[in-house]
Amino acid sequence: MRRILLATVAATSLVLAGCGGSSDSGGGGLDDVKVSSAKTPKVTVDKGFKVTKTETRVLKKGGGEKVASGDSLKISLAGVNGTTGKQFDSTYATGKPVTFTVSDGMLPGFVKGLVGQKIGSRILVAIPPKEGFGDAGQPSYNIKKGDTMVFLFDLVAKIPDEVTGTSKKLPSDLPQLKLDANKHPVSFTKTKTMDKKKTKESTDVVIQGKGPEVKSGQTLTVQYVGQVYPTGTVFDESWSKQPTSFQIGGDGLIKCWNDTLIGQKVGSRVVIVCPADKAYGDKPPAGSKIGKGDTLIFAVDLLDAS
Template identity: 55%
Template sequence: MIPLALAAALLVAGCGSDAAGLDNVSVKGDKSPTVKVDKGFKATKTTTKVVKEGSGDKITEGDAVTVDYVAVNGRTGKTFDSSFKSGTPLTTTLKSGSVLPGFVKGLKGQKVGSRVLIAIPPKDGFGQANKQLGLKATDTMVFLMDIVKTGTVPEAAEGKANKLPDTLPKLTLDDKKHPAKFVKTDKTEPKADKMSTHVAIQGDGPSIKAGQSLTIQYVGQTYPAGEVFDESWSREPATFQIGAGQLIKCWDKSLVGQKVGSRVVLVCPADVAYGKEGSGDKIKPGDTLIFAVDLLAAF
């Protein structure tokens, strides 16, 4: 469900201010900036340099943060990713264990509207090679970040609870009252050939729009009460762009228009999920899937 590229690589793998190592890094351009880093650049700790200070709210740990960025490999001096070129900003929850430590250290305390340079050494980065991004285990990363938005993220859906149809498997909760798994009952329909969306908790936030970055908690299993193949509650909230073709069709079609703060149950037949190919070892070809999704924030 979660998209690839840098945003996915950064997820799950504290504020440095000594900017001396970044003095020789130059930035040119505003709407489509370029970052020049000399080959062989290294940092021993996460350091930040404010290129332009914004006037917005200060970022605190645990906030959802949206940034535009340019990412440069210090060893080669070459850019390996840029949201300015892809047109897809990164939104993530700024919390240890959720993103790279260097992101937390570099962004915490900065203001919305700021442009900052952040040098992240291996110990605060991936700590190992990342072939997808062309990084060696010893590479320092340099990021230019424009801080676009920030906001708080609730722990779970909040609002009026609705009774779900008896024909659905029953959604059970864990001891923290978080969705755990679906359980089949005598009234559960054995098959579900059509996509359907059911609001278990009605939130009172704004309606979600295509193209927004959506922060969620979720659990997914094979219908009607098969194996749980993925969940986020044991980790941190997941963030992705909705309605951009990065997710299965069922999610893009069902979540756009829902209200932030809601918990929705999605029934996703194979034609709007993983089709005749399946996915990995747990989702077989032709499987119908069922999800409980808490819609925590949209930016």
């Protein structure tokens, strides 16, 4: 099941910046919301609960870094509809936090509730419609016009922005990796000894991470740049935007990524050559800069797997 934090980003856009407000619910606001101490916590909200601006209540203050806009986070959550008092989403039962980036593409109420909070904290956030889904609501979660949403968030961890470590040189038969001033990969450049007709899948670790090995089925968070091999057009990258998360081992990825990233260690930078038969073959994505039969080369920073 796609959780609300992810589903809304894909649909109408889900969380954004600031920190807390006061409640206009007519009672004690979030002070009246009860949270059990169970491993799968129950959030009890009286029917008809409303706020007119985002309100945040810290139940437990963590000792980690403060959350800033642009941070990628791992969060456990439960969501309750204030109008009905019914829970519409929870990650606690599975024990798998969601991963997302706090950005302008999210609902304003989420960022207002999260920015400035410390990693390790447990917080309640009440979000009014104007800072949530507005008049459109969110039918897939039975959230209607006028419904206030109440969320319990456990801020599990902040995901690193990049991998760090000593870089190794790529083999001489590959184009060399070009870095910007921040040492972020931006493209691959021509060398005299590179193989212009390389057609076999290959993997080279240029920064060796020390984290756990990536397993099939995990949610993988990465930064990457992809280029037509050997020194063609850069057709996609995440560094100018934000890290991207996806399930590794699934059908949503080109075969080459599943072949090469599973088993690599988190914290690594991996360079992958993907021949056409392990990438898009004769059916490249519509409107992309990838041509039929193109071999591709990627630099991928493995930031997190969970």
